[in-house]
Amino acid sequence: MTIIKTKRKFIIYLTLMIVILGLGGAYAFNQWMPEQYPPFYPSIPIFFYVYGLIFIHLYVAFPGKWLFLHILGKIVKLILGVIFIITYIYLIGIHIKAFMITFLCYYMIYLVFESCYFLSHEMDMKKEKNK
Numbered sequence: 001m002t003i004i005k006t007k008r009k010f011i012i013y014l015t016l017m018i019v020i021l022g023l024g025g026a027y028a029f030n031q032w033m034p035e036q037y038p039p040f041y042p043s044i045p046i047f048f049y050v051y052g053l054i055f056i057h058l059y060v061a062f063p064g065k066w067l068f069l070h071i072l073g074k075i076v077k078l079i080l081g082v083i084f085i086i087t088y089i090y091l092i093g094i095h096i097k098a099f100m101i102t103f104l105c106y107y108m109i110y111l112v113f114e115s116c117y118f119l120s121h122e123m124d125m126k127k128e129k130n131k
Contacts, residue, residue, distance in 0.1 A: 003060050003063060004060075006060075006121055007056050007057075007059075007060050010052070010056045010117060011052075011053065011056060013113070013117065014049065014052045014053070014056075014113075015049070017109075017110075017113055018045045018048060018049045018052075019045075021045060021106065021109065022042065022044075022045035025041065025044075025045075025102065025106075026041060026042075029041065029098075029102075033098070036095050036098040037095070037098070038088075038092075038094065038095040038098050038099040038102065039092065039094055039095070040088060040092055040099070041099070041102065043084075043088075044099075044102055044103050044106050045106065047080075047081075047084055047106075048106055048107075048110045051077060051080065051110075052110070052114070055069075055073050055077075055114075058073075059118075066118075066122070070118060073114075074111075077107075077110075081103065081107055084103070085099070085100055085103055
């Protein structure tokens with residue numbers, strides 16, 4: 001699989017995941033906990049979508065540094081996530097617990113998605129290389 005196909009496929013999967021999680025999360029909040037709905041809930045899926053787009057562009061731009069970028073990406077995502085949550089707490093300060101739990105759920109789902117995607121990509125690359 002070429003790097004362009006990998007990028008395109010990642011963006012499509014990322015978009016689908018974020019749209020489904022975003023709409024599903026909003027529906028779940030409105031259905032079961034409307035009083036706990038964080039006013040800036042849509043910023044959570046947007047955060048992970050923008051992060052994913054930046055990460056895949058870096059991944060494509062530096063093909064020889066994939067392992068380094070993957071590890072660095074996890075560290076940067078954690079730091080940016082903490083900054084994002086702290087900013088929300090200080091600027092908004094409404095439904096903090098619900099916002100943090102929701103962010104953590106997104107973080108874990110995105111972590112699994114990203115790891116599985118790039119693991120399968122690396123395995124495909126290894127198979128092509130062995131042919």
